[in-house]
Amino acid sequence: xxxxxxxxxxxxxxxxxxxxxxxxxxxxxxxxxxxxxxxxxxxxxxxxxxxxxxxxxxxxxxxxxxxxxxxxxxxxxxxxxxxxxxxxxxxxxxxxxxxxxxxxxxxxxxxxxxxxxxxxxxxxxxxxxxxxxxxxxxxxxxxxxxxxxxxxxxxxxxxxxxxxxxxxxxxxxxxxxxxxxxxxxxxxxxxxxxxxxxxxxxxxxxxxxxxxxxxxxxxxxxxxxxxxxxxxxxxxxxxxxxxxxxxxxxxxxxxxxxxxxxxxxxxxxxxxxxxxxxxxxxxxxxxxxxxxxxxxxxxxxxxxxxxxxxxxxxxxxxxxxxxxxxxxxxxxxxxxxxxxxxxxxxxxxxxxxxxxxxxxxxxxxxxxxxxxxxxxxxxxxxxxxxxxxxxxxxxxxxxxxxxxxxxxxxxxxxxxxxxxxxxxxxxxxxxxxxxxxxxxxxxxxxxxxxxxxx
Ligand code: ADP
Ligand code: MG
Ligand code: ZN
Numbered sequence: 001x002x003x004x005x006x007x008x009x010x011x012x013x014x015x016x017x018x019x020x021x022x023x024x025x026x027x028x029x030x031x032x033x034x035x036x037x038x039x040x041x042x043x044x045x046x047x048x049x050x051x052x053x054x055x056x057x058x059x060x061x062x063x064x065x066x067x068x069x070x071x072x073x074x075x076x077x078x079x080x081x082x083x084x085x086x087x088x089x090x091x092x093x094x095x096x097x098x099x100x101x102x103x104x105x106x107x108x109x110x111x112x113x114x115x116x117x118x119x120x121x122x123x124x125x126x127x128x129x130x131x132x133x134x135x136x137x138x139x140x141x142x143x144x145x146x147x148x149x150x151x152x153x154x155x156x157x158x159x160x161x162x163x164x165x166x167x168x169x170x171x172x173x174x175x176x177x178x179x180x181x182x183x184x185x186x187x188x189x190x191x192x193x194x195x196x197x198x199x200x201x202x203x204x205x206x207x208x209x210x211x212x213x214x215x216x217x218x219x220x221x222x223x224x225x226x227x228x229x230x231x232x233x234x235x236x237x238x239x240x241x242x243x244x245x246x247x248x249x250x251x252x253x254x255x256x257x258x259x260x261x262x263x264x265x266x267x268x269x270x271x272x273x274x275x276x277x278x279x280x281x282x283x284x285x286x287x288x289x290x291x292x293x294x295x296x297x298x299x300x301x302x303x304x305x306x307x308x309x310x311x312x313x314x315x316x317x318x319x320x321x322x323x324x325x326x327x328x329x330x331x332x333x334x335x336x337x338x339x340x341x342x343x344x345x346x347x348x349x350x351x352x353x354x355x356x357x358x359x360x361x362x363x364x365x366x367x368x369x370x371x372x373x374x375x376x377x378x379x380x381x382x383x384x385x386x387x388x389x390x391x392x393x394x395x396x397x398x399x400x401x402x403x404x405x406x407x408x409x410x411x412x413x414x415x416x417x418x419x420x421x422x423x424x425x426x427x428x429x430x431x432x433x434x435x436x437x438x439x440x441x442x443x444x445x446x447x448x449x450x451x452x453x454x
Contacts, residue, residue: 003034003060015059016086022049029209033057033146039181039202041152043193043210045350046186047326051079053209054148054182055118059088062117064145065109065138069123071151071163076120083118092120093131109134114143123154123165126172139176147172149200152183156195161187166199173201187343190422213346213417214426217353218361220413221433222406222441224448225366232277235334235364236284239264242332242360243313261310264332267319267348269369273336274316281314288314319348328355334362337369341399342406342420365407367448373400408449410434410442 003011008030012018021027026049029042034057042053058066070076076092083090091105108116125131138144149155154163155170173181181203183196188210197206228234243262268274274290281288289303289312306312308327319340333352339345345363353359377397384390406416413432415425430436 003031005031008034011060012056015088016052016056018052022052025209025211026053029053030056032207032209033180033182034060036146036180038205038207040183040207040209041193041196041202042182042184043188043208044184044186045211048211050150050184050186053184054146055083055088058118058145058148061145063114064143065114065116066118066146066148067135067144068118068120068148068150069126069166069169070120071123071154071161071166073122075150076122079118080120088118089116090118090120091116093125094120094122095124106134110137123163123169126165127168132172132175135172135175139179144176144179146180146182148182148184150184152185152196152200153187153192155199156192170199170201173203177203187347189343189420193422210423212426213421213423214414214428215350215353216426216428216431217356217358218349219358219431220349220361222363222365222413224444225364225369227444227447231364231366232280232284235266235277235336236281236286238334238360238362239281239286239314239332246331246358246360260329261313262329262331263307263310263313263315263327264330264334265351266314266316266334266336267339268316268336269318269373271318274318277316277336286314287312288316290317291315292318319344326351326354330354330359332360332362334364336364338363338365338373338400338403338407340396340403342402342417344399345403345406346417346421363407365448370404408445410438410445 005027008027009020012021021030023044025044029040030053032038033040033053040053042050044050054066054068068076068079070079073092073094073096076094080090080092091108093102093105097105105116105119108114109119121131135144149166149169151161152166154161155166156162181200183200183202185192185196188196196202197204223234225231242264247262266274266277268277271290271292271294274292278288278290289306291300291303291307295303303312303315307315316336330352333349335345335348339348349361352361377393377400380393381390381397384393402420406413409416412426412428412435414428418424418426428435434441
């Protein structure tokens with residue numbers, strides 16, 4: 001299908017009730033997918049609307065069926081419910097359904113007038129004879145529009161979320177070469193992208209739609225904790241700078257809407273640290289509270305609400321618990337101690353500056369924390385009881401080493417991310433400590449590595 005952009009916009013409104021596309025990337029991916037000329041790879045952050053990239057084309061190709069592989073039954077159910085509310089017929093086939101439900105779904109798929117537009121399937125179904133039969137039937141009758149692989153990073157052993165069942169999908173690609181495939185993911189390092197291409201056997205050249213990883217409103221730096229005198233005072237001064245000084249330099253009148261109040265997140269490795277930092281900083285006059293899995297549900301909700309409404313400006317959180325928090329005016333994200341991996345750091349620090357205004361991302365890196373983590377991660381390798389666990393522990397250790405490299409090299413921080421994600425070299429200029437003052441970073445690093453007297 002080729003379509004005027006205005007006509008496409010009309011379809012978007014009509015079927016999905018959105019007045020515009022969320023981004024040019026979303027629009028362009030949809031246009032490319034509609035052409036059905038190439039396989040398409042889409043990499044955009046969580047929440048940027050990847051589903052629409054295949055759902056709109058699927059609807060426009062109805063009564064043909066689009067098959068979507070998705071890793072979790074809960075995720076599939078969300079999508080099916082969402083589409084059903086929009087009056088688009090979507091179904092799933094998975095191991096948890098009753099025989100009669102399954103019959104109902106199959107009845108429609110094997111009927112002459114198919115009304116299912118999207119069929120969500122778990123990847124373990126892919127290798128079954130039953131599914132291969134269905135696929136070959138749909139192809140023979142010219143009733144298959146696309147094959148979609150959502151959360152495509154699950155194919156990769158490099159990813160954090162490897163699912164062996166995803167490896168079976170590649171076999172299907174070879175069967176019907178004329179059906180276009182679409183792979184989507186939020187997290188894709190260069191290694192993972194390579195795996196997605198090879199494991200899924202995507203047909204080259206693949207059309208790629210990828211959000212550039214460089215975010216020019218984020219200023220990144222690393223502070224070598226050993227070379228500052230009073231770390232908590234240093235932290236407090238930095239918070240004040242982010243919450244007040246920076247903003248005074250920005251143009252425009254201050255916004256009194258509580259939801260738009262400037263705020264920040266401090267990530268710590270342990271609950272104890274979140275508590276300690278909150279206690280010390282609140283004595284210094286910071287509006288701050290800890291937020292972690294150890295809190296009772298009620299307390300946690302109260303902190304979350306106070307933060308969202310602007311009554312608390314700063315939270316100290318363990319990484320597992322930044323998830324429910326999404327505020328556009330986060331002015332800083334501090335990691336008190338080294339993050340667990342480059343993609344984790346990119347994602348966690350990426351919560352800053354969603355409004356596009358200046359925000360700061362900082363790691364406080366100390367020798368002591370580094371050495372103790374090194375010890376913990378190494379012990380985890382030697383103490384692994386199974387080969388699988390050992391492989392995982394080694395993976396964590398390697399990610400830690402890469403993160404050390406991020407902190408302890410004199411390379412542009414944005415460029416480091418870009419290299420890691422296989423993106424082009426960003427025009428950082430002065431958006432990180434290295435680019436704005438390389439000499440100073442070198443000196444601090446020397447002191448960190450070799451001590452004051454060398
Ligand atoms: P992703 O898979 O990239 O994490 P989703 O596909 O789940 O993101 O979409 C995130 C949210 O964005 C959903 O609530 C979806 O309805 C919404 N959304 C998608 N496209 C648009 C659009 N063009 N305009 C407004 N909202 C959109
Ligand atoms: Mg998604
Ligand atoms: Zn830089």
